[in-house]
Amino acid sequence: MKNDLSLHIPANARWHDILSTESKSSSISFKNNRLHGINEKENSGMGIRLNIDGKTGFSYTNDPDRMAEVTGRAAELAAFGDPEGYDLPKKAEVTFEPYDEAINSYSTAAEIEKGHEMIALLKDRYPDIHADLSISVSSGKTRLENSHGLAEEYRNSYYGFSISATYIPREGSKIDVWDSLSAPSSQSFSHLASVLIEKIEKAEVAVPSESGRLPVIVTPRAFGRLLGIVASGLDARAVFKGISPFKDKMGEKLFHDSFTISDNPLLKNSPFSFPFDDEGVMARNKDLISGGILQNFVTDLKHAERLGIEALGNASRGYASLPAPSFSNIMVPGGTIPYKKLLKEAPRAVLIESFIGLGQSNTLTGEFSANLDLAYLVENGEISGRVKDCMVKGNLFELLKDDIAFSQEREQVGSSLLPALYFPAIDYTA
Amino acid sequence: MKQKQEQLIEEGKKLLAELPCRFAEIRLAATTGTSISLSGDQIDVFTSGDTIGGSVRVLHKGSWGFTSFNDLSSLPAMVKRALEIAEEISSKEVRDIVTMEPIEIHSVTSFQQDFRTISLEEKFDLIKSYNDILKQAEQVQTTRAGYRDSETRYAYLNSEGTCATYDRLFCGISLSSIAKDGALIEPYHESIAGYGGYELVRDKETMAEEVVKTAVDLLKAESMPGGTYDVIADQKLAGVFIHEAFGHLSEADFVHENSQMLDMMKLGREFGSDILTVYDDGNIAGSSGFIPFDDEGVMPKKTPLITRGQLTGRLHSRETAAKMDEEPSGNGRALNAMRKPLVRMTSTYIENGPHSKDEIFNNTDQGVYCCDVIGGQTNLEMFTFSAGYGYEINKGKKGKMFRDIQLSGNVFTTMKNISMIADDRAMFGGLGGCGKGGQGPLPVSFGGPHLLMKDVMIGGRQ
Numbered sequence: 001m002k003n004d005l006s007l008h009i010p011a012n013a014r015w016h017d018i019l020s021t022e023s024k025s026s027s028i029s030f031k032n033n034r035l036h037g038i039n040e041k042e043n044s045g046m047g048i049r050l051n052i053d054g055k056t057g058f059s060y061t062n063d064p065d066r067m068a069e070v071t072g073r074a075a076e077l078a079a080f081g082d083p084e085g086y087d088l089p090k091k092a093e094v095t096f097e098p099y100d101e102a103i104n105s106y107s108t109a110a111e112i113e114k115g116h117e118m119i120a121l122l123k124d125r126y127p128d129i130h131a132d133l134s135i136s137v138s139s140g141k142t143r144l145e146n147s148h149g150l151a152e153e154y155r156n157s158y159y160g161f162s163i164s165a166t167y168i169p170r171e172g173s174k175i176d177v178w179d180s181l182s183a184p185s186s187q188s189f190s191h192l193a194s195v196l197i198e199k200i201e202k203a204e205v206a207v208p209s210e211s212g213r214l215p216v217i218v219t220p221r222a223f224g225r226l227l228g229i230v231a232s233g234l235d236a237r238a239v240f241k242g243i244s245p246f247k248d249k250m251g252e253k254l255f256h257d258s259f260t261i262s263d264n265p266l267l268k269n270s271p272f273s274f275p276f277d278d279e280g281v282m283a284r285n286k287d288l289i290s291g292g293i294l295q296n297f298v299t300d301l302k303h304a305e306r307l308g309i310e311a312l313g314n315a316s317r318g319y320a321s322l323p324a325p326s327f328s329n330i331m332v333p334g335g336t337i338p339y340k341k342l343l344k345e346a347p348r349a350v351l352i353e354s355f356i357g358l359g360q361s362n363t364l365t366g367e368f369s370a371n372l373d374l375a376y377l378v379e380n381g382e383i384s385g386r387v388k389d390c391m392v393k394g395n396l397f398e399l400l401k402d403d404i405a406f407s408q409e410r411e412q413v414g415s416s417l418l419p420a421l422y423f424p425a426i427d428y429t430a
Numbered sequence: 431m432k433q434k435q436e437q438l439i440e441e442g443k444k445l446l447a448e449l450p451c452r453f454a455e456i457r458l459a460a461t462t463g464t465s466i467s468l469s470g471d472q473i474d475v476f477t478s479g480d481t482i483g484g485s486v487r488v489l490h491k492g493s494w495g496f497t498s499f500n501d502l503s504s505l506p507a508m509v510k511r512a513l514e515i516a517e518e519i520s521s522k523e524v525r526d527i528v529t530m531e532p533i534e535i536h537s538v539t540s541f542q543q544d545f546r547t548i549s550l551e552e553k554f555d556l557i558k559s560y561n562d563i564l565k566q567a568e569q570v571q572t573t574r575a576g577y578r579d580s581e582t583r584y585a586y587l588n589s590e591g592t593c594a595t596y597d598r599l600f601c602g603i604s605l606s607s608i609a610k611d612g613a614l615i616e617p618y619h620e621s622i623a624g625y626g627g628y629e630l631v632r633d634k635e636t637m638a639e640e641v642v643k644t645a646v647d648l649l650k651a652e653s654m655p656g657g658t659y660d661v662i663a664d665q666k667l668a669g670v671f672i673h674e675a676f677g678h679l680s681e682a683d684f685v686h687e688n689s690q691m692l693d694m695m696k697l698g699r700e701f702g703s704d705i706l707t708v709y710d711d712g713n714i715a716g717s718s719g720f721i722p723f724d725d726e727g728v729m730p731k732k733t734p735l736i737t738r739g740q741l742t743g744r745l746h747s748r749e750t751a752a753k754m755d756e757e758p759s760g761n762g763r764a765l766n767a768m769r770k771p772l773v774r775m776t777s778t779y780i781e782n783g784p785h786s787k788d789e790i791f792n793n794t795d796q797g798v799y800c801c802d803v804i805g806g807q808t809n810l811e812m813f814t815f816s817a818g819y820g821y822e823i824n825k826g827k828k829g830k831m832f833r834d835i836q837l838s839g840n841v842f843t844t845m846k847n848i849s850m851i852a853d854d855r856a857m858f859g860g861l862g863g864c865g866k867g868g869q870g871p872l873p874v875s876f877g878g879p880h881l882l883m884k885d886v887m888i889g890g891r892q
Contacts, residue, residue, distance in 0.1 A: 032687035037494035357814030
């Protein structure tokens with residue numbers, strides 16, 4: 001979309017910026033083992049922020065015919081804004097692009113074939129399995145310009161694969177498993193078939209378990225869900241509002257020595273990386289928690305000003321929204337113990353693969369309570385079967401102070417790279 | 431906007447008439463919206479903007495092709511591309527749909543007070559006045575008060591000759607207070623929204639007062655000990671339960687190609703005792719679940735999902751209905767004109783039973799009264815829900831307040847354990863909505879009367 005918003009900027013504006021995005025995407029879906037359809041999507045739009053008398057207004061459109069109205073509307077809304085004293089960056093540089101040229105050689109026919117192969121692999125082991133697959137590809141551009149002379153754009157590309165499969169054993173209850181991967185260009189995903197099959201095989205037999213305080217191991221996928229509870233407290237908005245448990249705790253030791261979490265927007269070959277953020281702040285790799293000590297919050301310029309901290313490139317927005325703090329690639333370093341050995345840490349433990357209802361608890365304080373969608377009983381390092389109709393409950397922040405241990409191996413889970421995690425004791429209700 | 435859309439409709443009709451395929455549809459929409467979000471003393475968001483979009487869906491040689499776009503001048507190219515995509519799939523398994531008689535319908539949201547005539551300043555002042563109430567307690571750490579309205583001009587055309595338009599006005603508010611005492615943080619939240627005018631959001635001071643009071647009361651409430659309890663669910667919890675735990679199971683796309691699921695959801699199967707009757711009804715005007723026609727050009731129905739305990743119906747799109755040889759129910763819904771329709775609920779509720787609320791309480795010797803819902807999730811067999819708050823029941827009387835109440839269990843067992851149903855059904859729907867297949871929040875409404883559910887597991891510390 002041609003951008004001529006800046007033509008209408010009022011003379012009294014202290015600063016403005018315009019973010020425009022365009023993207024083209026295509027996705028292939030398989031439902032219940034069959035090719036269901038192909039979607040193609042094109043979308044582009046732009047949003048403008050204007051700061052007048054220290055207050056910011058914002059408006060957006062994706063309709064080329066209504067561009068003139070947008071600037072006027074942003075100016076009108078500025079009168080209602082909060083005082084904001086920060087300034088915009090004068091310069092940003094495209095040091096790299098989260099883009100892989102190979103995205104252009106994407107072939108719909110080849111991807112459909114890969115989908116069929118995946119389903120054949122699953123059906124080979126479980127003829128009655130039902131799988132839904134989605135293969136998507138997109139590429140686009142992000143362009144940012146502001147009143148201080150910044151005018152840069154970069155390309156991005158994305159390839160994503162996700163699968164969920166359901167199997168109902170003859171005398172047993174439904175087993176749901178899923179997996180996904182993402183990259184800047186097309187990848188092979190057939191290796192995930194054996195991963196899913198293994199999860200199902202181990203869940204076919206249900207075993208009884210008893211309530212109590214038990215050692216628990218969470219897989220990287222399940223750990224990713226728990227980590228969301230920590231992440232919400234690292235968001236500068238929550239800190240500013242006083243609802244983050246980490247407020248006023250900068251530099252304090254909050255967790256076990258082995259727990260480090262960093263946010264790295266510069267990670268190579270990740271579609272979640274970017275050279276500068278959506279306000280033009282250059283992206284930086286940063287530890288949020290290092291050796292259990294709180295080091296940084298994730299912030300945009302507005303909240304950096306309010307908290308008196310430095311913005312390190314974590315503002316994110318689409319064309320239709322204001323910037324907000326956001327994570328890029330979340331990295332948790334692995335530990336010293338191989339995964340297989342981690343399972344042997346206790347003679348009897350629960351291994352959690354997925355939760356139901358984790359986000360419903362009052363997670364601001366670290367409290368969580370969740371039903372276990374897929375979990376196993378581990379006895380002497382071996383999975384003896386699935387545990388059903390059970391819940392775990394506790395305070396994650398307290399649990400992370402405990403004598404926890406991380407696996408050496410890590411897995412990509414969405415935009416995170418995570419190990420498995422061992423907790424010595426969690427309340428478990430069967 | 432109106433004139434441009436009328437031109438596109440005429441253009442779309444011609445394109446569809448010439449298309450050599452089994453079925454095709456064009457959807458177009460233009461939306462203008464305002465959004466305000468305040469938190470504590472801050473203005474987080476105050477924006478007004480507009481979006482346009484459209485999509486083409488074609489069923490050709492047994493396969494679906496779908497394109498979506500925001501450059502509406504590309505409509506002819508997009509129609510052509512959707513056909514090419516369908517051709518490219520050349521599926522071995524042929525997909526089909528139920529064909530319908532064309533409909534001609536032009537629906538307009540009715541309202542008492544047009545929010546389009548209300549100034550930005552007045553909208554801001556209204557939500558600010560609620561936010562001020564939400565802050566009115568010492569223990570309140572922060573608040574969140576949101577206002578949203580949108581006007582959408584929507585057009586649906588298909589190759590059967592249907593031309594339907596809907597000028598839709600939606601508005602709502604959501605209010606929350608977050609109370610804090612030491613390390614304890616208790617949020618509480620309420621939302622109201624629907625199709626209509628500014629009257630939906632005016633005069634909601636009482637709602638704001640109740641939100642702040644509940645958040646503060648929760649600080650003093652005790653954490654619910656784990657165990658198995660007899661639970662009296664209030665109308666909102668009953669509504670969320672039936673939407674989440676049962677409603678999604680009745681969406682035919684979960685079962686139509688899965689023989690194992692189909693066995694589980696066989697019509698006639700007993701789902702509860704003969705006091706349990708459940709409907710999904712897209713005709714309830716004004717409610718968040720109202721649709722004048724669905725996003726496949728099918729009129730909404732009142733579908734009996736459970737009748738006196740037995741499974742009697744399910745929700746269909748044209749495709750799932752064809753596959754299962756049942757009637758379309760008008761439940762093919764898309765989040766917006768750029769998304770594909772999926773089988774979705776509208777207004778889903780448990781019908782009134784024979785008892786009064788007092789009778790249910792008097793019949794409960796020991797139990798918990800669970801009110802409101804923070805969230806719910808299910809995997810189609812097991813569910814978990816967090817009640818907003820609850821009270822101990824001792825010999826039919828409400829006792830002390832509890833927080834952190836997470837109910838969970840097997841959907842089928844719990845539905846059979848609904849042993850008493852009251853006669854006080856209420857419907858709910860807020861600014862949130864239902865999510866499925868990456869499309870959310872889709873406006874829906876849900877409700878029910880007070881219910882007694884026996885032997886519900888509540889998670890708790892040892």
